[in-house]
Amino acid sequence: MRFNFIISTFCFLTIVKIAQSATCYYTIDLIGYSCRLMANTDAEPINLVITGNHVFPKDDQDVVNIRSSDSKIEFFPSSMLGKFPNLKYLTLNKVSMTRINTQLLYCQNLQKINLFINGIYNISSGAFESCINLLELDLGRNSLNSIETESFKGLDKLELLFLDSNDIREIRVGDLNGFRNLRRLQLSGNKISNINSGAFDSLSELEHLYLGENEITSIDSSLFSSLRNLITFSVASNQLTKIEALTFENLLKLENLYLTDNKLTSLHDNTFTGLDNLAVLQIVANDIDSLSSFVFENLTRLVNLELTNNKITRLESETFWNLVNLFRLEINSNLIDFIHPEAFSTFTRLDGLWLEDNKLQNLEFLKTDAMKTVTSLVLEDNLINDLPMDTFNSFVRARTFHLDFNQIKEVRSSAFGALPYLTYLHVENNQIEVIENKFIENIPNLSIIFASNNTCINEILRNITYEMDLLEDCLSSAPVFTAQSFITITSSFVISLWSFMKL
Numbered sequence: 001m002r003f004n005f006i007i008s009t010f011c012f013l014t015i016v017k018i019a020q021s022a023t024c025y026y027t028i029d030l031i032g033y034s035c036r037l038m039a040n041t042d043a044e045p046i047n048l049v050i051t052g053n054h055v056f057p058k059d060d061q062d063v064v065n066i067r068s069s070d071s072k073i074e075f076f077p078s079s080m081l082g083k084f085p086n087l088k089y090l091t092l093n094k095v096s097m098t099r100i101n102t103q104l105l106y107c108q109n110l111q112k113i114n115l116f117i118n119g120i121y122n123i124s125s126g127a128f129e130s131c132i133n134l135l136e137l138d139l140g141r142n143s144l145n146s147i148e149t150e151s152f153k154g155l156d157k158l159e160l161l162f163l164d165s166n167d168i169r170e171i172r173v174g175d176l177n178g179f180r181n182l183r184r185l186q187l188s189g190n191k192i193s194n195i196n197s198g199a200f201d202s203l204s205e206l207e208h209l210y211l212g213e214n215e216i217t218s219i220d221s222s223l224f225s226s227l228r229n230l231i232t233f234s235v236a237s238n239q240l241t242k243i244e245a246l247t248f249e250n251l252l253k254l255e256n257l258y259l260t261d262n263k264l265t266s267l268h269d270n271t272f273t274g275l276d277n278l279a280v281l282q283i284v285a286n287d288i289d290s291l292s293s294f295v296f297e298n299l300t301r302l303v304n305l306e307l308t309n310n311k312i313t314r315l316e317s318e319t320f321w322n323l324v325n326l327f328r329l330e331i332n333s334n335l336i337d338f339i340h341p342e343a344f345s346t347f348t349r350l351d352g353l354w355l356e357d358n359k360l361q362n363l364e365f366l367k368t369d370a371m372k373t374v375t376s377l378v379l380e381d382n383l384i385n386d387l388p389m390d391t392f393n394s395f396v397r398a399r400t401f402h403l404d405f406n407q408i409k410e411v412r413s414s415a416f417g418a419l420p421y422l423t424y425l426h427v428e429n430n431q432i433e434v435i436e437n438k439f440i441e442n443i444p445n446l447s448i449i450f451a452s453n454n455t456c457i458n459e460i461l462r463n464i465t466y467e468m469d470l471l472e473d474c475l476s477s478a479p480v481f482t483a484q485s486f487i488t489i490t491s492s493f494v495i496s497l498w499s500f501m502k503l
């Protein structure tokens with residue numbers, strides 16, 4: 001059995017065929033030397049001989065961090081920890097390790113072990129038992145098929161546990177009992193279909209729980225009864241068909257809830273009851289067809305609401321009334337053909353409104369003071385055929401309007417008030433016959449109108465980006481512009497007649 005640890009100052013030697021290189025650091029980022037581990041066994045040798053020269057005046061005591069990746073170390077080099085008694089961080093990525101079959105020795109000073117991307121499927125009982133100060137353990141992208149309490153015995157102080165992309169199928173009561181101080185638990189990308197009631201009962205300190213990309217079909221409130229400190233919960237990309245009322249009732253500190261990519265068809269009025277601190281709610285890509293007036297009733301701190309890609313048909317008056325802190329609202333790619341004129345009237349700081357790819361025709365709901373903070377309005381790909389008087393008057397902060405891919409026939413100045421910040425106007429792919437030039441007078445900063453593929457644009461001009469001084473030609477040779485002239489336009493004004501740019 002051979003195991004040599006050759007150390008040379010900042011140099012990197014290739015000596016043998018089966019060689020494992022590692023980089024050693026005296027502080028978290030001050031490189032001490034490159035070292036090379038060599039072994040041709042799959043078990044740790046009994047008498048490990050490690051030699052090497054340090055940068056003067058450093059020695060083994062000074063090494064705090066060792067990293068190795070893309071090499072081959074089939075066993076966990078546990079006795080290495082004895083040579084470097086002050087080692088705090090150990091990273092062995094992509095080194096083809098499949099088992100941890102001994103108890104790690106001299107582990108008491110280690111704070112972080114990273115074994116990301118290996119084939120580890122078996123960790124022997126008590127392997128980490130002497131790692132009493134370990135705070136972080138990364139076992140992501142390995143092949144574990146269960147969480148064995150015996151394997152993780154003694155990790156009382158562990159705060160971060162990464163088990164993403166393994167083959168774990170269920171979480172049983174007791175599996176996580178050893179992790180009393182866990183703050184972050186990542187279990188995304190496993191095959192979890194079953195979480196026993198009470199499985200998370202020991203995790204009273206947990207703040208972030210990721211269960212995305214599993215096969216979970218239901219969650220119930222009993223799972224959360226002890227998770228009083230939870231801030232983030234993700235169950236995105238699972239098979240949830242419904243969520244019972246009051247499921248999240250105990251999660252008073254929850255700020256981020258990710259329910260995207262499930263099979264939810266409706267939301268109970270009390271689904272989100274208790275989430276008084278929720279800031280981000282993502283329910284993208286489900287099958288929700290309606291929203292009741294009460295479902296978001298107490299989410300007064302909500303900042304981002306994402307409902308893209310559902311089957312919602314109507315937005316009633318009161319649904320969003322208490323969302324006074326909403327900053328982004330995304331309900332694009334639904335089937336919305338009606339938005340109550342009062343639906344958005346209580347927002348106080350909305351910045352972005354995404355409604356593209358719906359069936360909207362009537363824009364009465366935009367005529368509210370609550371639009372005065374919006375900087376982006378996205379309405380492309382709807383059924384809008386008319387822009388009535390005063391439609392956009394409230395958008396005094398807007399920079400970008402997307403009205404492309406509708407059926408608009410006229411752009412009249414009466415629809416736009418004084419919009420001092422509006423810079424980009426997209427009206428391409430409509431049926432515009434008339435652009436009333438006067439409307440630009442009140443929009444001093446408008447610099448580009450995207451107007452390709454409209455009725456008024458004649459064939460010859462369809463390809464061209466037109467600069468200000470050519471615009472008059474455009475108007476005279478294309479009489480379908482009813483405007484007399486565009487004389488008052490600022491010098492940076494450009495009509496883009498052919499552009500796929502999205503601003």
Ligand SMILES: *[C@@H]1O[C@H](CO)[C@@H](O)[C@H](O)[C@H]1NC(C)=O
Pocket residue numbers: 121122123124146148
């Ligand atoms: C790990 O390996 C040991 C010894 O081969 C075996 O007894 C144990 O059941 C295995 N544990 C798991 C979780 O596969």
Ligand SMILES: *[C@@H]1O[C@H](CO)[C@@H](O)[C@H](O)[C@H]1NC(C)=O
Pocket residue numbers: 269270272273274294295297298
């Ligand atoms: C909102 O809070 C009030 C007061 O606590 C409560 O009566 C009501 O049921 C809550 N509504 C929802 C939908 O949770």
Ligand SMILES: *[C@@H]1O[C@H](CO)[C@@H](O)[C@H](O)[C@H]1NC(C)=O
Pocket residue numbers: 420421445
């Ligand atoms: C208009 O644009 C100019 C130049 O980009 C900028 O200095 C000015 O602040 C803008 N005005 C508004 C109201 O955005």
Ligand SMILES: *[C@@H]1O[C@H](CO)[C@@H](O)[C@H](O)[C@H]1NC(C)=O
Pocket residue numbers: 429430453
């Ligand atoms: C022009 O508009 C028509 C219908 O409005 C659409 O089908 C076509 O794809 C558009 N062409 C381009 C180049 O965008």
Ligand SMILES: *[C@@H]1O[C@H](CO)[C@@H](O)[C@H](O)[C@H]1NC(C)=O
Pocket residue numbers: 459460461462463
């Ligand atoms: C657009 O320009 C290309 C090449 O410059 C030309 O071949 C094409 O005929 C033009 N299309 C139109 C509609 O003018």
